[in-house]
Amino acid sequence: MKPVNQKAWLLILPVVLCVAFSAILPLMTVVNYSVQDIISPERRIFVGTEWFKAVMRDDDLHGALLRQITFSLAVLLVEIPLGIALALSMPAKGWKSSAVLVLVAISLLIPWNVVGTIWQIFGRTDIGLMGATLTWLGIDYSYTGNATQAWLTVLLMDVWHWTPLVALLCFAGLRAIPDAYYQAAQIDGASKLAVFRYIQLPKLRGVLMIAVLLRFMDSFMIYTEPFVLTGGGPGNATTFLSQYLTQKAVGQFDLGPAAAFSLIYFLIILLLCFILYNWMLRVGTANKENTGE
């Protein structure tokens, strides 16, 4: 029989306490709200799963969810390839490399609401560089009036803000590939495309996994930038999940449905990340388990 030493629990106690106060207790508060109808601090009624049912039947929510998923997918589809391409074209060493790194990282340092403001001005047709240029070119551009254009502007803003993160991660990944791989590929007569396909892309798998997860989670929780830029409009064309949630919880003070939806929101992110993570872990190593080893 193995000797059992329960003292080890003491070592993880600090972590348990931290997580309890930072994550579990707040989450349980939300759970608490989600099953009660709180009329005033003294009057509360237990309603069971009623809020959950109500939220699930909410058409506005379905719209927001669909919009959110489309947006996150679009973000990944644009930012990941663009980030890789950017990293591949960045100079590898010398002062140029440092200069480009700083330039690329600048947008990452700007606070969310400032990004929204920047783009709000940038897109204005009277004084904004982009808006004025598009108008001058004869395009009837308006991010406040046209739903498609508002949507594209939000996407463009996110791409501008966050593609550098993907690029920096990929840049670090590329620098970690030993020179011998490139030399061997050169000896083997591999084309540039083959080098990318068989050396760079497989070696970037780890950082790409992090990039995809980070960008997915962040874009799924996006709030401040579209809120500042479009306020969720025109209509509700750019109302994403978190903004919808805020409208419910803070705007209308529907704490019960908002709490119920928070939990669903949380579970959606958890589930999608779990699926993405496992899929990416598997891709490229798929038949490793059943052959050799």
Place this chain on the structure above:
Amino acid sequence: MARIDLDLAHAYTANPQRDEDYALLPLKIRFDDGGAYALLGPSGCGKTTLLNIVSGLVKPSQGSVKFDGADVTGRTPQQRNIAQVFQFPVIYDTMTVAENLAFPLRNRGVATEKIKQRVGKIAEMLEMSGQLGTRAAGLTADAKQKISLGRGLVREDVSAVLFDEPLTVIDPHLKWKLRRKLKQIHHELKLTLIYVTHDQVEALTFADQVVVMTRGRAVQIGSASDLFERPQHTFVGHFIGSPGMNFLPARADASGVSVAGQNVMAASAALAGSGDTLKLGVRPEYVALAASGSPGALPAIVTQAQDIGTYWLVTARIVGDPAESLIRSRLRPEQAIPEVGDTVWLAIVGAHTCFYRDDELVSGVNP
């Protein structure tokens, strides 16, 4: 396949002034078509740089590389049609073993049938036929390096195959096997092989001709016996052999050659005017016990006697030498082995004794 002529120098810095600025000092080497060569030297002596210049990964800062007389200095490895195997295994993670081996052929548009046949043959040679369908990423370092070797050998029409210490990561027992395999491949395919190593046993067993390098200089090119019997440079004498050659400061004048103030040899015209830089070199194998007072022998006090299995290694300090030079001798175990503290007479002058002036061999001396 090709004859390779090198006449070049290389510096990684822009404006080389002194010898130390050069990774490779000016050198001239010819690798004959179908020969097996080794570049031997300690770490940092420039052997990998030389290899990369031959393959085209590095462009020499001065001089030229010629394949069969045609200048290829500015050409890429692909245009030179070179195969090269690196020190650490390089495999393509997402491919199977077979795909890895086929990669150099596929990139050159070789017909599928031909690829299959070559990959099959190479896999058989490397004893990897059973693993062809396996994903390469999960294999051991040994197997990965075998794949790297296989990729180097899979093309039949290459100008030369270059190996950069390819057996470093391989287990010792497999090392012998693979080295024999390479030798066998060389005999079968008659490829020009150039092999970089810092291991003299590896170099001497693998190659017909060994290029010994130190500090960016190729000091001697020759067969194993050339390097052993007539080292052209004190570095070769010191580096080849276990232990290396004994070097003793010597003086030559009209009355003869003396070591530690004792005359050991008659005067030789070739050694006249050597001054202070003259050295006498003799391999421990050729230092024999001699009768007291015999010509060409010196008295010495034994400081160490070690049993190395098949022979004894005796270290002794020459009597009356102000520099306290040590001399090592390999003695057969059936001989009477002197004990520490004994005074023995060691014969250092014989047919195998060499003389060096400024570290270079002085030719025409017949002891």
